[in-house]
Amino acid sequence: xxxxxxxxxxxxxxxxxxxxxxxxxxxxxxxxxxxxxxxxxxxxxxxxxxxxxxxxxxxxxxxxxxxxxxxxxxxxxxxxxxxxxxxxxxxxxxxxxxxxxxxxxxxxxxxxxxxx
Amino acid sequence: xxxxxxxxxxxxxxxxxxxxxxxxxxxxxxxxxxxxxxxxxxxxxxxxxxxxxxxxxxxxxxxxxxxxxxxxxxxxxxxxxxxxxxxxxxxxxxxxxxxxxxxxxxxxxx
Numbered sequence: 716x717x718x719x720x721x722x723x724x725x726x727x728x729x730x731x732x733x734x735x736x737x738x739x740x741x742x743x744x745x746x747x748x749x750x751x752x753x754x755x756x757x758x759x760x761x762x763x764x765x766x767x768x769x770x771x772x773x774x775x776x777x778x779x780x781x782x783x784x785x786x787x788x789x790x791x792x793x794x795x796x797x798x799x800x801x802x803x804x805x806x807x808x809x810x811x812x813x814x815x816x817x818x819x820x821x822x823x824x825x826x827x828x829x830x831x
Numbered sequence: 832x833x834x835x836x837x838x839x840x841x842x843x844x845x846x847x848x849x850x851x852x853x854x855x856x857x858x859x860x861x862x863x864x865x866x867x868x869x870x871x872x873x874x875x876x877x878x879x880x881x882x883x884x885x886x887x888x889x890x891x892x893x894x895x896x897x898x899x900x901x902x903x904x905x906x907x908x909x910x911x912x913x914x915x916x917x918x919x920x921x922x923x924x925x926x927x928x929x930x931x932x933x934x935x936x937x938x939x940x941x
Contacts, residue, residue, distance in 0.1 A: 748928075757919065757931045757932055758919070758931040760929075760930075763927075763928065765926075765927065773928070809927060811927055816861045816862060817864075817923040817927050817929050819864065820874075820876065821876070822873035822875070823873050824873050825871075825872070
């Protein structure tokens, strides 16, 4: 299995509080991604990173911010959590060696977030 | 927006039977990938087929790609209980991004 861990694995929080999810990889892969998975929507890309301090928005980025200060860590922050952000969050990585063509992505175990 | 759409949304078969899932997409692609997700787990990559390939095999998996119809199929032969999972197709959205479909839930009955 690719060395990807997510923390925490489960979190319950209240509306309006800030939440930070962490993704850590040991593969030295260039690309890292945050997805959310909701019933009826499949996986949707929130933000992704193509290098240290290089990030870009995905399909559903409103209400989320990210940071990548080291190759191995990619943080997802909900500045002020809302009930609509209750979801399962997955981190993924890819090497990016194939240039512009998408490659295999390797997924972490997920974080279940409940916003009350 | 989601490019890949799987069909059917759910599939229930007996152990030993073959399972076929389909994926349709809208725009041209460089490649198409299939992933499996067991309940409560992250996605696991199964197979990648490039736009210039028509068929690819991996063990009991067979993937076809028809770029003229913008569709792909995943065939699992001689299904086992351990194949029970959700299966997703993902299309290349450029810039190392993938767009996932909503998945097919496959149940293998003993």
